[in-house]
Amino acid sequence: MIEVEHLTKSYGRGNAVSDISFKVNKGEIVGFLGPNGAGKTTTMRIITGYLPATSGTARISGFDVAEQSLEVRKRIGYLPETPPLYPEMSVHAYLEFIARIKGVATADITNRTNYAMEATGLLERKDDLIKRLSRGYKQRVGIAQAIVHDPDVVILDEPTNGLDPNQILEVRNLINRLSGEHTIILSTHILKEVEETCQRVVIINKGRIVAEDTPQNLSKQRAGSERTHLLIRGDEAAVKAAIGTIEGIHSIEAKDKEGLLDVTVENQAGTDLRSQIAARVVTSGFELFELRSESLSLEEVFRQLTTEEKTEAAS
Amino acid sequence: MKNIIAIYRRELGSYFVSPIAYSVIGVFLAIVGLVFYFGMFSRIITDVMRYRMQAMQSGQAGDIDVPLILLQQLMGFAATVSLFMVPMLTMGSYAEERKRGTMEMLMTSPLTELQIVLGKFFSGLTLYILLIAPTLVFNLYVAKFSDPSFPWRILWSSYLGLVLLGAVLIAIGLFISSLTENQIVAGVVTFAVALMLWIINIFASDAGTTTGQVLQYLSVIRHYEDFTRGVIDTTSLVFYLTLTALGLFLTWQSLNSMRWRRA
Numbered sequence A: 001m002i003e004v005e006h007l008t009k010s011y012g013r014g015n016a017v018s019d020i021s022f023k024v025n026k027g028e029i030v031g032f033l034g035p036n037g038a039g040k041t042t043t044m045r046i047i048t049g050y051l052p053a054t055s056g057t058a059r060i061s062g063f064d065v066a067e068q069s070l071e072v073r074k075r076i077g078y079l080p081e082t083p084p085l086y087p088e089m090s091v092h093a094y095l096e097f098i099a100r101i102k103g104v105a106t107a108d109i110t111n112r113t114n115y116a117m118e119a120t121g122l123l124e125r126k127d128d129l130i131k132r133l134s135r136g137y138k139q140r141v142g143i144a145q146a147i148v149h150d151p152d153v154v155i156l157d158e159p160t161n162g163l164d165p166n167q168i169l170e171v172r173n174l175i176n177r178l179s180g181e182h183t184i185i186l187s188t189h190i191l192k193e194v195e196e197t198c199q200r201v202v203i204i205n206k207g208r209i210v211a212e213d214t215p216q217n218l219s220k221q222r223a224g225s226e227r228t229h230l231l232i233r234g235d236e237a238a239v240k241a242a243i244g245t246i247e248g249i250h251s252i253e254a255k256d257k258e259g260l261l262d263v264t265v266e267n268q269a270g271t272d273l274r275s276q277i278a279a280r281v282v283t284s285g286f287e288l289f290e291l292r293s294e295s296l297s298l299e300e301v302f303r304q305l306t307t308e309e310k311t312e313a314a315s
Numbered sequence B: 001m002k003n004i005i006a007i008y009r010r011e012l013g014s015y016f017v018s019p020i021a022y023s024v025i026g027v028f029l030a031i032v033g034l035v036f037y038f039g040m041f042s043r044i045i046t047d048v049m050r051y052r053m054q055a056m057q058s059g060q061a062g063d064i065d066v067p068l069i070l071l072q073q074l075m076g077f078a079a080t081v082s083l084f085m086v087p088m089l090t091m092g093s094y095a096e097e098r099k100r101g102t103m104e105m106l107m108t109s110p111l112t113e114l115q116i117v118l119g120k121f122f123s124g125l126t127l128y129i130l131l132i133a134p135t136l137v138f139n140l141y142v143a144k145f146s147d148p149s150f151p152w153r154i155l156w157s158s159y160l161g162l163v164l165l166g167a168v169l170i171a172i173g174l175f176i177s178s179l180t181e182n183q184i185v186a187g188v189v190t191f192a193v194a195l196m197l198w199i200i201n202i203f204a205s206d207a208g209t210t211t212g213q214v215l216q217y218l219s220v221i222r223h224y225e226d227f228t229r230g231v232i233d234t235t236s237l238v239f240y241l242t243l244t245a246l247g248l249f250l251t252w253q254s255l256n257s258m259r260w261r262r263a
């Protein structure tokens, strides 16, 4: 449904997006996860034909977004980062206008606007002027305009950005309800968001894809790992060599801390290696001052994947 | 066509809920009305005096066509007020669209840029026609009491000129609005450009030279004066329509390049 291949976008100096490739299959909900400035909006603008790519291709339903832009635009619903609203219009007049310019047949316009308002819970506010709506309701109007013409693909750029927790929950439920009927790609910088709504997650950082999997697998793979902190007196290379041979260890990092070595060991979850590590440290002749263990939360997985120094250690 | 109509209707609808449209129409009619009511009489009195003087010197009595003077005065004044009012109507058209992020929605909809340009232009022109239409009332009032008979031909040719003039100003205003996100900047620049086209003939001190002739030709108001004398000159028609088309074409290019300039 969506095929992105080797997409690169440069705004002049440096790449905002570098060599991104991913696919979204029909009916899937895919989350595009990354910190601010990662390149999510840029990627979505390219997919929607709003921005040209510097190199690489993107196709929607087989149509190239640059070469066959009009065909692509017929098939997408897009909620930009700021909902594109006309504040002086009423909700239903606005949605009727959108339906018209998105090519909905005149006979279907009433049906489609009603459908969109029903799906987004806007029916009882249909005659309200958009400028009188709360932020959460404005966001719903933004989502309604993205689905009013029954597009093949729905692209939502940070649909819950700036909403309060209740509103976030509402929008999340709304997206879940839409999931059966549309192929959806949504971006967010909040991990929880994708965990609860998406079937697949693409994590992007500094314009590059750093991980791509189901939320379950990502949690298992990474959040499942455990960390052990040690405070040791000894030579860094020797310590690393000694501990590194223990089975089940993913990575070892060490830095100096007030004359001692602050060592962080990452290992597979469920395998408690603390006693083994302690034994190895002591038998190798180092002094052990402290040893404690902690689990990686999902937040940390995300942080780990999106902070540069740690990306290298983790991969 | 369906798309152009959709844009046209939304745009016109927005005009009529915006305070700007109502203030512009209100101010326009108030100024034209006041000038009509007070200004005209003093003008006629001075004209009468002048004719009397001439008559005394030459020994023959000249006739004064009061209805014609009234009509030409009013239409001349309506054109001048348009110069100030049209920038206020057009300044927000694209600038606001860009600022509110609705441009991104339009550009990712299955619309062509030309459809957006035409929809917006015709809604602006419609509003302009609604703006000047009430001045007909003043003229019809004059026509009712007119003696000698009212110069109908001049009335219609003047209105044709006024609409064509408006089309030029709107096309220019929309183009400038498409260049910026700031509608105040758009309004001020539009006014400045329109004013330039208005008074450019002042710089043509010597109409004999080629430059002088070009500058004369470029003066928007000189062509308009033809219309208010009942002359529908092809050169003037071509001039207005060309300028309008040029403004629309530039707007179209501006939207096209917007898609690629963001690079």
Ligand SMILES: Nc1ncnc2c1ncn2[C@@H]1O[C@H](COP(=O)(O)OP(=O)(O)O)[C@@H](O)[C@H]1O
Binding pocket: A011, A016, A034, A035, A036, A037, A038, A039, A040, A041, A042, A043, B262
């Ligand atoms: N119009 C632009 N001109 C120049 N740089 C831009 C522009 N838009 C975005 N960028 C840069 O590109 C990078 C990616 O931005 P963006 O796609 O908006 O990220 P995200 O949506 O993930 O927060 C950022 O470093 C940002 O500063």
Ligand SMILES: [Mg+2]
Binding pocket: A037, A040, A041, A042, A081, A158
């Ligand atoms: Mg963004």
